[in-house]
Amino acid sequence: MSDLYTNSGPVAGQLHIGRLFVATLRRDLMLSLRRKSELVNPLIFFLMVITLFPLGVSPESGFLSQLAPGVLWVAALLATLLSMDALFRSDFEDGSLEQLLLSPQPLYVVVLAKVLAHWSLTGLALTLVAPLIAVMLFLPAQGMPGLLLSLLLGTPTLSLFGAIGAALTVGLRKGGVLISLLVLPLYIPVLIFGSAAVQAAVTGLPVAGHLALLGALLAFGLVLAPLAIGAALRISVSG
Amino acid sequence: MSEPLLKAEKLFCERDDRVLFDGLTFSVAAGEIVQIEGANGSGKTTLLRILSGLSRNYEGCLYWRGEAMEQVAEQYRSELLFFGHQPGVKALLTPEENLRWYQALHPSLERGDLRFALEQVGLRGFEDVPCHMLSAGQNRRVSLARLYLSKAPLWILDEPFTAIDKRGVAAKEALIRQHVDRGGSVILTTHQELTAVGAVRSINLDDQEGTR
């Protein structure tokens, strides 16, 4: 046993990155699924925001169908944003975040797994219910594939950028409103390309270009956002 | 073995305009137990967080096995076990699930028998009970079970005996003793008298006159 202690690198070679990714993903999904009541909150919020538009503007079908692409995207964006604050908060409060930062494993992997778990229960869920809600806004049927695909490619980017805001504010008692201030400007490109994709699909124009741009944003976010999230977490825990 | 494991040089830290310590220099050799002492608010927890690498709001230098900490941060983390104020136990997971995640996170935790470790901390029969149904002391024990699995040479323990009963404390002290005998080191804070762990060196933060 004693050689373990004198040897300067007993475990450096055993980086089980894949194992870590799966374990973190499983853990976060399990945690969310055991808190079922909170699970549906973003979806309910999404539905409620959508309901406000016919009430506040006009229930007339032609008008709503014109408004639908933008409204759906804005509502999905806000629903994602509201769910972001919880991403690291409970880990911060019970000390798991400290342990996570003290792991010799790459933080990038853990962060990515956490964001993926979060996205699959918010962004992915929103994407799947969006067509149902789109019907309530009279979005023409030919717009549905554009809506699905653009949300599928766009919401992970929203989760990644939102996680930066969540990581920066996790040390603060009230992060909620502040996150929105930090993150909303960063959401603008996703919103623009996303709603434009739906609009293009509705008018029968090709959507490949829009989707490619959304994909580029996602690739960009996947590479850089976890680095920023990791740095932000270290700073927040340090304070 | 002449090289100390951990060396701190001229540490300076202030919080809320109050200097906690200034010019704090010490080193921890293999097989040594160092107890950080001081009144409440003297900066014990802050010091442990700095030593563990969690807090970076300090001035001065830290060395791990003779090399600057920033250069060997990853190596250091793989050889460190930190037990902090918050136990880091998820209330919605069972003790076993909690430990499994820590095993994935820390390769220095043995893949070995989780049930054995949980038995050692007196949680036999609670393996599958969600942690929110356990008491505060039991939750801390879940986190302390990591000590039984750890191969890390350096343990940094912040108040490890809080909310632990007498028998538990005796078992932990024996464990620390065993760890030190194998050449491991421990840096800890505690309000309890350490009775059965052997030689303890203490660093008193109240003596570190910094407050001007």
Next chain:
Amino acid sequence: MAEKKWLPRWFYQLASPRWCYQICGKLLPWFTVAMLLLLVGGTAWSLAFAPADYQQGNSFRIIYLHVPSAILAQSCYMLMAVAGAIGLIWKMKIADLVAKSCAPIGASMAILALLTGAIWGKPTWGSWWVWDARLTSMLVLFFLYLGVMALNSAIESESTAAQATAVLALVGLVNIPIIKYSVEWWNTLHQPATFKLTEKPAMPAEMWVPLLVMVIAFYCFFAVVLMMRLRNEILRRERRSGWVKELLLSN
């Protein structure tokens, strides 16, 4: 520390608050004089002597405020992010203070650019606000500044606040080109043929030389305000150190 010595010596001297305070004090009068001369000269030139625009008449003269403030708002963000990065990487306190001092100046420049844009928009477009690509980008830049300032004031520990703000500023800096591009793209999608204000094919020299003077004047103004804020921040941060006490006692 040994491995960092490849940087020039002034870089390390700059890291000393006292040295920085003194050098700023020496530079301040020069920049103040330059700023006053350029501002007065540039304003007189641009308002009284530069020719009126053949299409917009005299209303175009607000360009001499609008363009410099817009340029400054952008460079200020750049400086803030770069200073933040230096503070993050080299743990340099002065860089943190520069970044912190930059934010409010940049935000006010962004406001000035937005206001002058609105005032200019009234005679040109007939409405106070038009969703023009440049104005919208400037509005987003203003939001980015607000986020940075809000985060900085929300975090109590000053060093944590500085680091967190630096990360946010860097994320913003990386995103600004993407945001700008997406807004321009969106703009062409919705308003195919807007009347572009600043992209005159060839601005005659009588018009752009005073504009250049105004831009330089604004930069001088920025330098003056930045150094004043920086000196205040240094004094506040170093209030317990010996040299600050000496300085205050000698006055």
